Structure formats: structure tokens, C-alpha cells
Amino acid sequence: MNDMSDGYITADGRQIGGVLMELKNITLKFGGVTAISDISFDIRQGEIRAIIGPNGAGKSSMLNVISGFYIPTEGEVWFKGYKRGPMRPYQVAQLGIARTFQNIALFDGMSVLDNIMTGRLTLMKSGLLSQAMWWGSASKEEDEHREKVEKIIDFLEIQPIRKTPVGRLPYGLKKRVELARALAAEPKILLLDEPMAGMNVEEKEDMCRFILDVNDEFGTTIVLIEHDMGVVMDLSDRVVVMDYGRKIGDGPPDEVRNNQDVIDAYLGVAHD
Amino acid sequence: MADAVAAEGSAHSIPALLARNVQRYGGYPAYREKEFGIWQSWTWAQASEEIRAMAMGFLSLGVNRGDHIAIIGRNRPAHYWAMVAAQMCGAVPVPLYQDAVAEEMAYVLGHCGARFVVCGDQEQVDKVVEIEDQIHSIQHVMYTDKRGMRKYDHSRMNALGDVVAEGRAGHYRYEEELNRRIAELTYDSTCVMLYTSGTTGKPKGVVLSNRNIIETAKNSCAFDKLTRNEEVLAYLPMAWVGDFIFSVGQAYWAGFTVNCPENASTMMTDLREIGPTYFFAPPRVFEGQLTNVMIRMEDAGKFKKWLFDRYMALARKVGPAILDGKPVSGAERLGYALGNLFIYGPLKNTLGFTNIRVGYTAGEAIGPEIFDFYRSLGINLKQLYGQTEASVFITQQPDGEVRSDTVGVPSPGVEVKIGDNGEVFYRSPGTFVEYYNNPDSTASTKDPEGWVATGDAGFFEEGSGHLRIIDRAKDVGKMADGRLFAPKYVENKLKFYPNILEAVVFGAGKDRCTAFINIDLNAVGNWAERNNIAYASYQELAGHPKVYEMIKSHVNEVNASVALDPMLSGCQIHRFLILHKELDADDGEMTRTRKVRRNIVAEKFADLIEALYDGRTSVYTETEVTYEDGRKGAIKATLSIADADVAPEQRMAAE
Numbered sequence: 001m002n003d004m005s006d007g008y009i010t011a012d013g014r015q016i017g018g019v020l021m022e023l024k025n026i027t028l029k030f031g032g033v034t035a036i037s038d039i040s041f042d043i044r045q046g047e048i049r050a051i052i053g054p055n056g057a058g059k060s061s062m063l064n065v066i067s068g069f070y071i072p073t074e075g076e077v078w079f080k081g082y083k084r085g086p087m088r089p090y091q092v093a094q095l096g097i098a099r100t101f102q103n104i105a106l107f108d109g110m111s112v113l114d115n116i117m118t119g120r121l122t123l124m125k126s127g128l129l130s131q132a133m134w135w136g137s138a139s140k141e142e143d144e145h146r147e148k149v150e151k152i153i154d155f156l157e158i159q160p161i162r163k164t165p166v167g168r169l170p171y172g173l174k175k176r177v178e179l180a181r182a183l184a185a186e187p188k189i190l191l192l193d194e195p196m197a198g199m200n201v202e203e204k205e206d207m208c209r210f211i212l213d214v215n216d217e218f219g220t221t222i223v224l225i226e227h228d229m230g231v232v233m234d235l236s237d238r239v240v241v242m243d244y245g246r247k248i249g250d251g252p253p254d255e256v257r258n259n260q261d262v263i264d265a266y267l268g269v270a271h272d
Numbered sequence: 273m274a275d276a277v278a279a280e281g282s283a284h285s286i287p288a289l290l291a292r293n294v295q296r297y298g299g300y301p302a303y304r305e306k307e308f309g310i311w312q313s314w315t316w317a318q319a320s321e322e323i324r325a326m327a328m329g330f331l332s333l334g335v336n337r338g339d340h341i342a343i344i345g346r347n348r349p350a351h352y353w354a355m356v357a358a359q360m361c362g363a364v365p366v367p368l369y370q371d372a373v374a375e376e377m378a379y380v381l382g383h384c385g386a387r388f389v390v391c392g393d394q395e396q397v398d399k400v401v402e403i404e405d406q407i408h409s410i411q412h413v414m415y416t417d418k419r420g421m422r423k424y425d426h427s428r429m430n431a432l433g434d435v436v437a438e439g440r441a442g443h444y445r446y447e448e449e450l451n452r453r454i455a456e457l458t459y460d461s462t463c464v465m466l467y468t469s470g471t472t473g474k475p476k477g478v479v480l481s482n483r484n485i486i487e488t489a490k491n492s493c494a495f496d497k498l499t500r501n502e503e504v505l506a507y508l509p510m511a512w513v514g515d516f517i518f519s520v521g522q523a524y525w526a527g528f529t530v531n532c533p534e535n536a537s538t539m540m541t542d543l544r545e546i547g548p549t550y551f552f553a554p555p556r557v558f559e560g561q562l563t564n565v566m567i568r569m570e571d572a573g574k575f576k577k578w579l580f581d582r583y584m585a586l587a588r589k590v591g592p593a594i595l596d597g598k599p600v601s602g603a604e605r606l607g608y609a610l611g612n613l614f615i616y617g618p619l620k621n622t623l624g625f626t627n628i629r630v631g632y633t634a635g636e637a638i639g640p641e642i643f644d645f646y647r648s649l650g651i652n653l654k655q656l657y658g659q660t661e662a663s664v665f666i667t668q669q670p671d672g673e674v675r676s677d678t679v680g681v682p683s684p685g686v687e688v689k690i691g692d693n694g695e696v697f698y699r700s701p702g703t704f705v706e707y708y709n710n711p712d713s714t715a716s717t718k719d720p721e722g723w724v725a726t727g728d729a730g731f732f733e734e735g736s737g738h739l740r741i742i743d744r745a746k747d748v749g750k751m752a753d754g755r756l757f758a759p760k761y762v763e764n765k766l767k768f769y770p771n772i773l774e775a776v777v778f779g780a781g782k783d784r785c786t787a788f789i790n791i792d793l794n795a796v797g798n799w800a801e802r803n804n805i806a807y808a809s810y811q812e813l814a815g816h817p818k819v820y821e822m823i824k825s826h827v828n829e830v831n832a833s834v835a836l837d838p839m840l841s842g843c844q845i846h847r848f849l850i851l852h853k854e855l856d857a858d859d860g861e862m863t864r865t866r867k868v869r870r871n872i873v874a875e876k877f878a879d880l881i882e883a884l885y886d887g888r889t890s891v892y893t894e895t896e897v898t899y900e901d902g903r904k905g906a907i908k909a910t911l912s913i914a915d916a917d918v919a920p921e922q923r924m925a926a927e
Binding site: 146147151154155157159160162209212213216217 | 307308309310420422423534535537538541
């Protein structure tokens with residue numbers, strides 16, 4: 001893939017930039033279990049990068065390595081040209097990495113609006129005291145953040161549930177609120193862990209459109225894990241395929257689809 | 273701008289009225305729209321500036337006099353502005369139903385030969401792009417919402433905002449031409465072209481002149497004393513004549529404020545926030561709200577429920593009388609005032625009806641219970657009868673003479689007569705000019721003296737002088753033994769039950785009547801939940817024996833009430849079935865305004881009708897359905913057929 005050193009142009013005419021994050025020879029072990037073994041790939045500016053693989057292939061672990069939650073046992077993560085060391089969660093957020101979770105992790109008792117506002121926490125500058133006293137810059141700052149949040153609410157078409165407590169929402173909408181919260185942090189890289197799991201066809205279509213729109217509108221780089229092969233092949237620019245912690249394929253969807261190892265991993269192989 | 277200001281007497285077009293309003297009410301709000309969680313507003317002066325800039329943008333794109341500009345989108349200020357901007361350029365605005373599928377749009381766009389299309393968002397643009405190779409007249413597409421539009425081929429496409437900016441930037445070049453075109457507009461220029469929903473056959477383009485719209489607005493504003501201070505919520509389809517009269521005609525004549533909701537699903541919240549003083553809704557909106565209130569009261573605590581029932585009983589008894597200014601005893605007056613404090617006031621507030629001075633319902637018959645519920649709360653809900661060809665108003669109910677079973681007296685300036693066959697005819701300043709490119713239909717609808725056939729059968733009630741509508745004239749038929757058959761009359765009685773969403777009655781030329789029933793998923797679903805009836809799908813719920821039992825009891829009650837009418841007692845329903853799918857406009861079974869297309873339903877479900885008459889107790893059927901995105905699928909079902917109890921008829925001697 002050396003010919004892509006300065007980016008490439010996708011089938012639908014989007015310009016993909018240079019390398020934003022590079023993962024070099026990542027190995028991750030939990031005690032005696034090797035979750036990821038010697039995987040390298042890169043993520044480019046503005047692309048939609050999918051990670052697929054059967055259950056237990058190590059996809060979510062990989063996502064946690066990208067987000068900095070797990071520190072790889074071996075290997076290096078390079079982000080924006082710098083080698084990344086261990087980080088605290090707020091540092092991850094400040095770097096511009098946001099994510100959604102496979103199991104929804106929202107504050108059930110809080111309204112949709114307040115949940116999304118929490119996504120902007122790291123961007124708020126006024127101190128604890130002035131926020132508590134609702135005084136001076138704190139109130140002005142909240143107005144600005146609210147405006148940004150309202151743009152996201154408009155973007156994801158969740159105006160009707162703005163004031164609804166999250167606990168009362170159906171699953172598909174909760175997923176959308178989670179995406180909204182991640183977007184509120186204005187991330188450079190958005191990590192989506194199975195964004196369509198458990199959704200019906202209509203909800204999946206909506207979610208696909210939102211993911212494409214986010215990528216298109218904000219230029220956000222997106223890394224997603226997904227089981228629905230149709231979705232992955234339609235959405236993503238490049239796909240990494242994992243099986244038993246190893247990388248068995250990497251490339252544009254069409255190329256991956258015809259890769260014999262991938263077919264074997266997904267469909268099984270006749271033993272003779 | 274001052275040069276475009278017209279004096280009062282010469283306000284002979286919507287753009288001229290706009291200029292008048294800028295002069296009179298310049299600093300008062302003309303439009304509001306909720307966006308990003310906040311109500312944004314534009315004064316008349318600001319709105320005028322925007323509209324003129326948009327019109328100049330249209331000129332820069334080469335809009336000619338007489339061009340048709342289609343507008344497809346939800347109620348937004350920008351879309352109303354596009355209509356007025358089109359008029360300024362001497363072009364004709366043609367609003368379209370935004371939920372129409374591409375083929376339906378293709379017919380209308382092709383028929384009017386639209387050169388320009390304003391789309392609300394990507395969804396609408398996609399439909400237009402899909403049919404662009406069939407409709408060669410389309411030269412340029414504009415869109416309001418930029419979302420997702422980046423990747424489209426923009427050689428013949430622009431954001432509406434950019435067109436406005438272009439017009440604003442080029443105002444030195446276009447101002448003179450624009451003023452000249454506005455000055456050319458007369459009382460007889462076309463104001464708007466609206467397509468009828470087409471209960472029968474293809475939609476027809478109804479051409480309405482400035483005279484039609486402005487005279488109608490003038491008369492109807494006087495009738496209900498509408499002033500600059502009214503607030504309306506514009507949420508009904510822009511392609512519907514009512515919305516054009518309320519949100520453009522009357523709004524420009526009286527100078528009141530048009531509020532646009534944030535999106536379709538926030539309408540109830542927005543209604544509450546705005547608290548309109550003048551409100552229009554088809555019966556189904558009022559029905560839906562009432563059903564919601566009742567469902568929520570079912571879940572309320574015992575005390576609250578008791579308080580609600582007690583005061584609602586009082587309201588039913590004296591509310592309408594108090595509203596009509598009739599005498600009511602002091603004790604009941606006091607009770608009503610208390611009820612207002614505890615129940616009616618808060619309830620009206622929740623519904624968003626606190627400030628309503630005048631409310632109208634039309635389009636379909638409204639159930640007496642529903643109608644009385646709102647009136648008993650002190651909401652001045654009235655009925656009107658109208659159609660697109662009349663610029664809405666034919667008859668309406670004056671304050672103090674409101675009843676659920678009539679549609680009122682002829683509106684000011686409207687003459688109404690009943691034909692020999694019982695059909696209602698009218699003549700008014702609002703009577704349409706013609707059907708576009710369809711002289712045959714024009715001639716068969718409007719006679720040389722200007723009388724228009726409504727297609728509805730009705731009569732004037734003796735004493736009150738109010739008009740009562742029985743049914744569509746062509747649907748009123750004879751049964752095999754010569755008795756009168758008026759399906760709508762029975763269907764309406766059925767639909768007044770919250771559990772029944774739609775009903776279609778058959779019986780013309782037969783010896784007895786039968787019916788298809790559509791259950792209301794909301795009401796029946798809630799009932800099922802409360803009674804521990806499990807169901808997995810609409811189809812399963814519709815076929816449930818308990819549901820059949822419940823619907824049968826409704827049908828029996830309707831039969832009993834139909835039997836009391838000596839003229840129509842033959843219309844009792846002998847057998848019925850509950851349909852396995854909702855009748856849907858996407859499948860062509862209903863119009864976009866949700867009126868049943870009787871012939872299409874009869875044709876499509878011919879096998880079911882046959883089974884209703886040949887005595888079978890169940891029937892297997894396969895039905896093609898169209899999904900929202902245009903794909904087709906099929907549902908298979910075995911429907912059971914139930915017998916209803918028929919009351920003894922009070923048949924007339926002449927048999």
C-alpha cells in the first residue's frame with residue numbers, strides 16, 4: 001500500500017488524507033491469553049475504517065488499544081506523527097478521540113440534552129466554583145456549548161426527545177444519543193463499537209446515513225467494528241479483518257470480500 | 273424598497289400585500305421557526321428583505337414570467353418565501369406533497385412543466401433526481417437543507433441559501449427588473465397552483481388567482497375577526513389549499529404571525545410553546561389528542577381519575593352552553609370555574625389550546641363526542657366545509673351556532689344551492705379559474721355562470737339554515753332492492769369509535785351491506801396491554817378473536833343507530849372483517865390527505881369482498897404492499913369474517 005502514502009481518492013470521490021494513526025506490531029496479552037498478536041495497520045485522515053472478524057477475534061480489544069484504554073504489551077501506537085505513551089482518559093478526550101460502546105453507557109436519569117452536554121466537558125474552561133455559582137463566564141460558556149449541542153441534535157434529528165430522560169428511550173434512539181455525545185466532543189477520530197447491533201433494518205439504514213453524514217460533514221475519521229457484513233461493505237473505505245487475534249486481511253471491501261482467508265474464517269473451511 | 277410599497281387600495285397580489293405589511297407592521301413578527309431549540313423570528317420588514325433577495329436570486333437563475341416553480345418540503349419560512357418570491361418574478365408556485373413517492377411527483381412535475389424545483393432536503397432532491405430523465409422541463413433544483421448534499425452534481429443544482437446570497441449580491445442588477453415584474457401583477461394573475469388529492473383518478477392542477485385568494489382571505493378574516501395579533505402554527509402540508517389560505521392568504525391580509533414547527537414529530541411540543549390563537553386541524557388530529565389524553569388518564573391515580581371524570585361530566589353538561597353565551601345556573605357556573613382551575617385550564621395548557629380564540633376542523637366528519645369534548649373545555653372549535661376549487665371556504669359555522677352534525681351557513685360572499693339530485697353547488701369570489709391544461713374537466717365542473725359542483729350530496733336543514741353533508745354524491749347509490757346506500761354515513765359512525773381507524777362499507781347493488789375495518793393500533797394496542805392480550809404484530813392483533821368481539825360490539829351499536837333512520841336503515845352492516853394491513857397512501861388505497869379511494873380498495877381486495885358475500889367464515893389473501901422507500905413486498909394472511917347483529921329496520925312503506 002505504499003502507493004497511498006499521500007492519501008487516495010475513494011470510489012465516491014472523497015479525498016482521503018495521509019496517515020493519522022499508525023499501529024505497529026501490536027500485541028496484547030492478558031496473563032496467558034493473547035488477545036492480539038502482532039497486528040499492524042494504519043488509519044488515514046477522513047476515512048471510514050472497519051474492523052471485522054468473528055466473535056472473540058479481538059476487535060473490541062483492538063478498539064481499546066486505539067482509544068488508549070489498553071496499553072499494548074508489545075508494539076507502538078503513532079498518532080499524528082508522535083509515538084503515544086500511556087494516557088489518562090481525559091488526555092484521550094483532549095487528543096480528539098471519542099467513542100461509543102457496544103453496551104450503551106449513558107446516564108439513564110439525565111435528559112438527552114444533558115447527556116450530550118457531558119460530551120463537551122473536556123472543552124469547558126470555566127472552573128468548578130464559577131460553574132457552581134453560575135456566574136460570569138460560566139453562564140456565557142454554557143450558552144456557547146449549548147449552541148454546539150443543538151447543532152448536533154439537529155444533525156442527528158433527535159429534537160423530539162431533547163428533554164426526555166434517556167432511560168425512557170428505545171434502544172435505537174439510545175444508540176443515536178450515544179453517537180451525539182461522542183460527536184459533542186468534536187473528535188478527530190470517532191470509534192464506534194458495533195453501532196448497529198440489535199437494530200432493525202430501518203434503524204440500521206438511519207444509522208448508516210448518520211455515519212456517512214458525520215464523515216462527510218465534519219470530516220471525522222471513523223473506525224468502526226461491525227458484524228453486519230452488508231453494512232461494512234457499503235460504509236467503509238478500507239477493512240481490517242481479524243481472526244483469533246491475528247490480522248488475516250486488510251484492504252478495500254471488494255478486495256477483502258474475495259480474500260480466501262477471510263472467506264475461510266467467516267464461512268469455515270472443509271477439513272480433509 | 274419604498275418604490276414597491278403599494279397603497280391599501282392596490283394590494284392586488286401577495287407581493288403587494290407584503291409591501292403593505294412592511295409599511296404597516298414592519299417591526300412585528302411575520303414568521304417564526306424553531307431551530308436549534310430556539311424560536312427564531314423574522315419581522316415583516318426582515319421577511320420582505322429575504323423574499324426580495326430570493327426573488328432576485330430566482331431572476332439570476334433565469335426565472336421567466338409564467339414559469340412553474342415546484343416547492344417540495346415541510347413547513348418552513350424559506351418555503352413560504354419561495355412561493356412569494358416566485359410570485360414576485362411573475363412565476364407560479366406549485367407546492368407538492370412531500371410524502372409523495374417519486375412517480376406521483378413525476379406526474380405533477382410533468383403536468384405543470386416545472387422548470388425549477390425547490391426541495392426541502394436530500395430526500396426530496398433524491399426523488400427529483402430519480403425522475404429527472406422523464407421530466408425534461410426541469411432546469412434547476414434548489415435545496416434548503418445542505419445536509420448530505422456535498423457529493424451531488426451541482427451543475428444544475430444550488431443551495432437555496434446561495435441563491436438568496438446571489439440575489440442579494442446582485443441587487444443593483446435585478447432590483448429594477450423585480451419591481452417591474454411585481455408591478456405587472458394584477459388581481460387576475462395566477463397566485464398559486466394546487467393539485468387536488470385525486471380521490472378519483474389523476475390529480476388536477478387547480479389554478480387560483482390573486483382575486484380568489486385575497487377576496488377569500490378578506491371575507492374570512494372579517495367573519496372571524498382575525499387581526500394582526502393572531503398566532504398560527506403552520507404544520508399541515510403546504511400543498512394543501514387550507515395551509516395556503518391560512519398561512520399565506522389570511523396571514524398576509526391580516527398581518528399575523530406564522531409559526532413553523534421544528535420538525536414534524538415535535539409538533540405537539542411546539543404547539544404548546546406557541547399557544548396559537550387561531551388553529552386548524554383535520555379531525556384525526558383532535559381524535560389523536562383525545563385518545564392520548566384518555567390513555568394517560570387510564571394510567572393516572574384513582575383520585576386524579578375521579579376528579580377528571582367528575583369535572584369532565586360537568587363540562588359536558590354546561591361547557592358548550594357557557595361557550596355559546598347561553599344561560600347557566602350560578603352553582604354550575606361556579607363548578608365550571610373550579611373545574612377550569614383544576615382540570616380544564618391545565619389540560620388546555622398541556623394540549624397547547626390555552627389561547628385559542630377560533631379553531632376549525634374540516635376535511636372529514638368529526639365524531640360528536642370528540643367535538644363536544646373540546647367545546648366543553650371552552651375551546652371555540654367550529655366546522656367548515658370547503659374544497660380546493662373554492663379556495664377553501666364554502667360554508668362555516670358562526671360563533672354561537674356550532675353543532676357537530678352540520679357544516680354551517682354559506683361563508684360571506686358565497687352562494688350555495690342544492691341541485692335536483694341533492695348535489696351541493698356553490699359560486700363565490702374564491703371559485704377557481706380553471707384546471708390547468710384540462711378544459712374538459714374545467715367545463716364539467718364549473719358551468720358558464722360560475723356554479724361549481726362539489727360532488728357532495730347534502731341539504732339545508734329547515735329552521736337553522738345550516739348545510740348538512742350526507743356523502744359524496746357519486747358514492748350515494750341504491751341497493752339491490754332500491755333502498756338508499758350512503759357508505760360514508762355509516763363509515764363515519766364507525767370511525768367515531770377510537771378503536772376504529774378506517775372503515776369501508778360496501779353494498780351498492782347488493783342485497784345487504786358489509787364492511788372492512790381498520791383498527792387503530794394506538795387505541796387497540798393500549799387496550800390489549802391493559803387486558804393482557806399478547807400480540808406480535810399489527811396483523812396478529814387485527815385478527816385476534818377478542819378484538820373481533822370488541823369491534824363486533826361497535827358494529828352492533830352502529831347498526832342500532834342506523835336502524836333508527838328510516839331513509840338509511842338498509843345500510844346496516846351484516847358481515848365485516850378486520851383488514852390485516854392499514855390502508856395506506858403509499859399503496860394508493862388512500863389519498864395523501866387520507867381519504868379512502870373506494871374503487872381502488874374494492875378492486876384490490878375483490879377476493880375479500882367476494883368472501884364477505886358468499887358466506888365463508890374465513891378467507892386467505894395475499895396483498896402487495898409498498899414500503900416507504902418504494903420497494904414492494906407481499907403480506908399473506910387468513911382473515912376471519914364475522915357476522916354482526918342487525919337491528920329490526922324501520923323501513924318506509926314504499927317498498
